[in-house]
Amino acid sequence: DERSTARAAALSRFEPGAKLAVLVPDGPLVHxxxxxxxxxxLVVVGIGPRAGEREIEHLIRATGAAALVAGPAHAETARGLGIPLLDLSDEWPRVEPRPSAPPMASTDLFLLNSTSGTTGLPKIVMHSQARWVFFHRLAVTAADLRVGDVFMSVIPAPFGFGLWTAHFTPALLGSPCVLMQRFDPESCLELIARERVAVLACVSTQFVMLLNSPAFDRHDLSSLRVMFTGGEMVPAERAAEFEDRTGCAVLQFFGSNETGALSGTTRRDPRERRLRTAGRVIPEMNVRLFADDGRDVTGAGGPGVAACRGPTNCYGYYGGDDANGQLYTEDGWMRTGDICTIDADGYLTVAGRSSDFIIRGGKNVSAAVVEDEVASHPAVALAAAVAAPDPVFGERVCVYVELRPGVAEPTLDDLRAHLAARGLGKESWPEHLVVVDTLPRSSGAKIAKGALRADIRRRLGASEQ
Known part of the structure; x- marks a missing residue:
């Protein structure tokens, strides 16, 4: 509190409401x-620590940020944009503080952050504190969180998932939070054991990497009570494995940086529901499902693209009328872009992104289903399915996989035999298999599918020449 107050005095040179770009590695300093x-x-413009130069410049220019808080490596960027660099490695100039700025209201704009997309320039999302305080209350109820629980969040702070798990909930509970500048499985496992972490927050890719680590069984992880995961599809069988090997409950909220949570699982849900659905629709959120032609199919339980209104919603995109037109339906429902169903008990299940279906010969194949089934193969650590272009069928199923340590590399025929034994329809069987050491990641730690789509196009183009 004292250090942040001293920094606030140095920031009083800027008018209240000015934008402050913050590009700081994960750790206590960013908070x-x-x-x-x-x-x-001031309004923070949160820039992910893995952002490229093009993205950094876009976020600063688009928001009109008055200064950049970053290390000396970004001095040239700040000079080129004509704004001062506030270098955290230096002592900030002492200034005579002006009268305190009026306290921010919970509904005021307090943060601008970017979508963690994998291609193109990101959109800029507007946040109030109120939405994240509401999120905090949901988490406390869902997980039976306690004062003093030791948290560990390995999601970059500027993104929504990292924001509530590292910035809001630990502070509001008076709990310590363990942070890493950069995630790696072995160090993460060591920290969980050493700090007796009770609540872990990570995206699905990260917890699968923990499971695959040879160090997993060398550490005492018995302190873990809850793991919050999500940010991408949660592989049910690997989540069950995590529960079995640690004794903790795997929970998730379903939503996006823009919408916030529409649904969530709790410790009280039956295990099958907790691991194979995205939980019950949150009572305070109004959720609708829309078919491709715009019809409301909520009454039938879908499937349809989920859209919502409620207290977890952001304020839309900053300076983006065109983008906001895509975010909202004509009558004001905020779209998720995810195709979902809702059953009679109110449990929501995600079939996949509306943009993440592979259209093979006119049939929609869910990439999420393919990934979940392929990941059940004993040699596969992590799977990502994308569309491979095809002159006859339009698209074919291509799957990229990381392997578990010390296993023999499966062939495409091996994989298909495994999927046949599990009863997966042939239209969902991969027709291309690419084994990689490491799947590419976006700035939000999700699998960068745009890079995979570009890669398979290059591979097929090269093979045809």
Missing amino acids: EVFVAAEKAG
Whole structure:
């Protein structure tokens, strides 16, 4: 509190409401700067630590940020944009603080962050504190969180999932939070054991990497009570394995940086529901399902693209009228872009992104289903399915896989035999298999499917020449 107050005094040179770009590696400092900006009445422009130069410049220019908080490596960027660099490795200039800025209201704009997309320039999402405080209350109820629980969040702080699990909920509970500048499975496992972490927050890819680590069984993980995961499809069988090997409950909220949570699982849900659905629709959220032609199919339980209204929603995209037109339906429902069903008990199940279906000969194949089934193969650590272009069928199923340590590489025929034994329809069987050491990641730690689609196009183009 003292350090953030001192930094807030240095930030008082900027008018309340000015934008402050923050590009700081994960760790205590980024949260200290966020709090300092809030005390000074400034709006944080949160930039992910893995953002490229093009994305950094876009976020600063588009928001009109008055300064950049970053390390000396970004001094040239700040100079080129004509704004001062506030270098955290230096002591910030002492200034005579002006009268305190009026306290931010919970509904005021306090943060701008980017979508963690894998291609193109990101859209900029507007946040109030109120939505994340509401999220915090949902988490406390869902997981029976307790004062003093030790948290560990390995999601970059500027993104929504990292925001509530590292910035809001630990602070509101008075709980310590373990942070890593950069995620790696072995160090993460060591920290969980050493710090007796009770609540872990990570995207699905990260917890699968933990399971696959040879170090997993070398550490005492018995302190874990809850793992919050999501950010991408949660592989049910690997989630069950995580529960079995740690004794903790795997929970998720379903939603996006823009919508916030539409549904969530709790410790009280039956295991099958907890691991194979995205939980019950949150009572305070109004959720609708829309067919491709715009019909409301909520009454039939879908399937349809989920859209919502409620207290977890963001304020839309900053300066983006065209983008906001895509985000909302004509009558004001915020779209998720995910195709979902809702059963009679209110449990929501995600079939996949509307853009993440492979259309093979006119039939829609869910990439999420393919990934879940392929990941059940004993040699496969992680799977990502994308569309491979095809002159006859339009698209064919291509799957990229990371292997578990010390296993023999499966052939495409091996994989198909495994899927046949599990009863998966032939239309969902992969027709291309690519084994890689490491799947590419986006700035939000999700699998970068845009890079995989580009890669398979290059591979097929090369093979045809």
